[in-house]
Amino acid sequence: MNAKQPTWKQNLFRHEAILLVVLIAEWIFFDAIGRNFGTYDNSCDILRHSCEIGLLALAMTPIILTGGIDLSVGSLLGLCAILFGKFWRDAHLPIPVAALCTLGVGALAGGLNAALITRLRLPPLIVTLGTFSLFRGLAEAITQGVDTFTNFPNSFLFLGQERWLGIPAQAPIFIGAVIFFWLLVHQTTYGRTFRALGFAPEGVRFAGIPVERRIAMTYVLAGIISAIAAIIYTARLGQAKADAGNGYELYAITAVVLGGTSIFGGTGSVHGTLLGVAAIAVLQSGIVHALQPSEMAGMLTGALLILALTSSVLPKMISGLRARKSALKLSKPIA
Amino acid sequence: MKRFLSYFCSLAVAASMIGCGKNSEAPAAGGNQTSNPAGKKLTVALLPKSKGNAYFISCQKGAQKAAGELGDELIFDGPTGTDPAKQNEIVENWITLGVDVIAAACENKEGISTALRKAQSKGIKVITYDADALPDARSFFVNQATPQGIGYTLMDQAAQLCSSNAEFAIITASLTAANQQEWQKFIEEDRAKNYPNMKLVAVKPCDDLKDKAQSETTALLSTYPNLKLVMAICSPGVPGAAEAVKQAGKTGQVKVIGLGLPNENKIYVHGGVTQAVVLWNTMDLGYLTVQAADALARGTLKPGDTSFKAGSQTYEIQGDNIMLGKPFVFTKDNIDQFDF
């Protein structure tokens, strides 16, 4: 029987393989034409620059796997950043405590999304569109736009700017998150439930799995991760301001979808997302090193996204046709 | 099978991100070149606050001119989005790229400074223009006009144009833009000191969009019927505000002044809607910046110098500020002499 290979997995495989090739190709290309691109220093910078968006993309992956979406992560990053600043400067909390409080805020904000989506059964797109404005708005209202938090102690800035054991200091956190999400999505029943939800939410309910709780979990997680990203971001810039993380939600979604996660949910993977993040980050850095205007990066990202999508559709079309033909031939053994 | 694949992918990504590539030569490169004697072709990186902004495009024109004369390579690039972290990323990329000098117009004083300090520690010379960073993050600041100079000039202009107890409003780029906040500070200072009876009734952001500036101004005009003057301190804001005043049929009654480019405002200045546009010669700014950057990298410009000769002109240096000169006021009479 030539239906031997399950096609959905086939596509997944194909997609990530393609993306990996693209990534390596990018690397080689920019290394060739770009000045000092392939250096260790630059690699570290790429890693450092992709940490925040990388984190958000990781958190976005389970959400999109369940067929949801979260537009509010960027704004939430901004809100958390300035609240972190407030906790530290105005409430005179020590950095670690301030950080913890910030995580709390992130969790609460994520909880708000989750509650509206699961309790009231509202479409995630709309809910998070609303909180997208709300969180950013609160950030601006609290700081009145002007208030900027800065002069953080060096011990804290280290987290965002220095190297630790030869790698950017924030990298361990990012890598930790990667491992966490990879295990969560690919090695635990939660991840499996997320997929199932993306395919058939009703089916999951009928299997006796607490659907609402699982969905809520993904949004709360996203909230917490946004908070972590906010702290790293603050450390990297050495300042917290209401405009932090503007537009990050779109970068994150782009990375996730580029990574082969279906926007309808179900199929997708964390390593795919990782590849997506890397592909974009490398592109952005590479463009600068190739002395090309950074608009190029945006345009190429868009093009890449469309290509990735089409490449994931065409094989399905083909295999669909093939299945139709084969069905006629091989019906004997079945009946 | 699938799991194996995923391990593989994750590894590959990690590898490619950490970069199994060659060892770093970037800082070395930067270091060597700066110590080189004059005559060597330098790479000057010019960082605007944002891409697609006419103001910086005209700076770039001047910069190009200078780079051409000096035979330097000019890189002009900046953030395309609204993400304030982008400037840092570009600077850090330039560091590894191994440029010789970075000339930055800073969106976020503190934010960018961290990146600029890093550049200096890698032996890259740093100067700032248009908007300064923290003093320890750069050698010189090409000062087209101090925030104080700008603030005071705007306020004085305003005061000249209307009675001593007039109401006026401000249109800013965004609530979060650092330099705008600083200018406002000095505007307020000057007002309090010299024109205590004038009243600032509102500050509205226009997100650097002409259309929004227009609708905000429209609202302001009807809210404050005896508003006498609108002061737009971001370049898209001025024509926006002017258009609103014109449409409200209050041309002349409500004065418009602001910081903007001559070309964008000519019609309104001639139409008598906009009375004065305050700005400096942005081309000269770009020119001087690159000249100074080059000289700094070649060691011909040293801390402590009191003057600096760029092309045919000589500029005064106050402390570590290279002065472009007083802010320039464009009016009906002189605006046509400029094209940028």
Add this chain to the structure above:
Amino acid sequence: MSGELLQLTSVAKSFGAVRALKGVSFDLKAGEVHALLGENGAGKSTLIKVITGAHQPDGGSIQIDGKDVGRLSPASARKLGIACIYQQPALFPDLSVTENIGLRLAQAKAFSRVNWSSRRQQAQQLLQRIGAEISPDAEVRSLSMPEQQLVEIACALGAGARIVIMDEPTASLTQKETHLLFAVVRELRKNGVGIIYISHRLEEIFQLADRVTVLRDGESIGTNRVDEMNEASLIKLMVGRDISAIYPPAENAAGEVVFSLKNFSCTHGGVRNVSLEIRAGEILGLAGLVGAGRTELARTIFGITPADSGEMFLNGEQIEINSPQDAVTRGIAYVPEDRRRHGVILEMPIAQNMTMAIHKRFFPGTWLRFGAEKQLALDYIRDLSIKAYGPEAPGNALSGGNQQKVSLARWLATKPKVLILDEPTQGVDVGAKSEIHKIIRSLAKSGLAVLMISSDLPEVLGMSDRIGVMRAGTITSTLPGKSDAPTVMAAALGQKGAGA
């Protein structure tokens, strides 16, 4: 009225590995009611979809008025005057009745004007004609299932179709509505319309049809004049053997009561004080028409629509179930009716489907154990003789019967005490069907209490130790397993005294 209105010759259609139609030939004359008969999964629905252009046949030809029509699209089929009343109403939930009817009747011309008043009148008339009291302005999502059925029928009527296909139109209608419908059908016939009538209710076929074609296993077993047939011979044709033969023998191992309900209700679920008992090793068949509240009862027991009054006992101990989670932990399993939406997650490997309901127990600390999972899957594939190329196979690569077995396996894996089966053999081919029956029986033997809902009367009769008959949300009567079809059907239709 001369010659064939519709002529199908050796039409074939396959879905993936499943061969739904293996070269069926069929013809329909103008002004006749041609009944199409066959067990679930015999290929009736597929045949219809081919005629209406919803499916493209893989082989064979379709002729209308002797002219070959080639590839039919839904649009061209409608132009040719083919109308169909599907089993599940194909309506737009967000739109009003008028609109639904209008959209169905109007030609798909993008920029033509919509005349609402006339559409509304038309809708009104059609609804009156079939005697349905439905407001033309009602939003369809607010209608009950039977009401939606009626709207469908109205559509078909209005289309002025020459070929009307009715796929179990009476399945969810009340008697009154059914009689009205029959009147409509007869009227259509009088006007020279050809009607393809599909029903499981043999009595209807004898009341209505002129000819009957029996499908079995995707093949046409033969076409006969109805007056030459009787129920027994028809059934024989349908199943190919005598009923009694195909069902595993039921030996009543009357254990003690495992599961029982007392005045069990769920008002907005449509279940009214149901009381029942199931003993260990017993299969309680649940008969009744679609919409009688059997599935609703099952869902209420399983906690999807929690009960609002009444008591539930498991092994004598009173229990309360507010969510499927509760049910699972209590050891109540529910193999749902809608296999494709609720039973199996089609895109996921069958192994993952089988462990879906035992995550807590099977994966301690939520860590997936792929090896163990694969083993479990292989065991069930062997035990239930599931035809699939391996635990990796996604659900949609399996035939209906095997999907059903996977769904069954998921719930057997939970080691339940009570097993609720909702239409366990709907859309399952005959082979797999009897296998499933054997499995169910052996499960009962092993001491499970089984509650089996089925619209397939022979199945209920053949499998059950006792038969509960539901009507209007409650169990109206409980009959012994050996009852005969008319008795049960009479009870289901609420005809007092009939048969019994």
Add this chain to the structure above:
Amino acid sequence: MKKYFRELSVAGALGILLIVLAILAPSFYSPQPLLSLAARASVSLVVALGMALVIIAREIDISVGSMFAVCSVCAGLFAAMHWPLALVIVASILVGAVFGAFNGALVAGLGLPSIVVTLATMVTWQEGLRWLRQGEFVNLPDGMQWFGLSQRLGQWTLVIGSIALLILLALAMKHLSIGRFIYAVGSDAEVARLSGIPPKFTTFLIFVFMGALVGLAAIMNIVQSPQVDPQSGNGLELKVIAAVVVGGVSISGGRGNLWGVFAGLLLLACISPALTHLHIEAYWEKAIQGVIILLAVVAEGLRSRKALDHG
């Protein structure tokens, strides 16, 4: 009443806001500024109408902002080349339609998810434009502003024009079968197919139309000033999507009507000037907007949930 609950509640909210303004800030009602406000709002109204159709058909288009900028600049350049006004208008609409068709082809043709497709095109057009134009203003010839009419007349033309479009579309949605197709496709594409409605074609058509409307809106915008700001259109997508959703169009397709969208748009368009008139600091604007969006959907959510519980 029950059927139009959502539309009415939005209209009610708008009414309340207007009354509050009438009491606390009557200056809001001075005719000229109000007309200008209306003229500006009419631009986003045109886009919002298109977006409403897209969302009713269960799709979404977040590339409108970028398309808007591209159309504005193109139109500006054409005008600067002294093309006759009519031609400029047609050209701009065509440009929009072409970009729309590109989205449509990818969504309907290849069956790609519209949100991702338009996300990609949004980024691409935006960056492309900035790259080519470097954010330079385009100066328009004199004949261009207000279509060469007087300002007052011009503004009325815009307002009346957009309202006329609203009425026309509303009628078309009700009385043209294509309008019903859109609802049908959004309600259930498969059933639509079965009843002989071409879902792909309909979807494609909608995206093209969306683009065309964006082109029209771009014209309506640039005639309001003598220069074209290539940044104009930034954030337009979120603005109109918000308006459409607040206006009661269901994001899952099939439900909602254009009058609700009209109310929703007016509501959101009034917030910022209202804040000015009520002397509320500008930095509250975003937060208030967010709250309004959430309130709108929560109201809907609670209602549908009640309906759901009643079986």
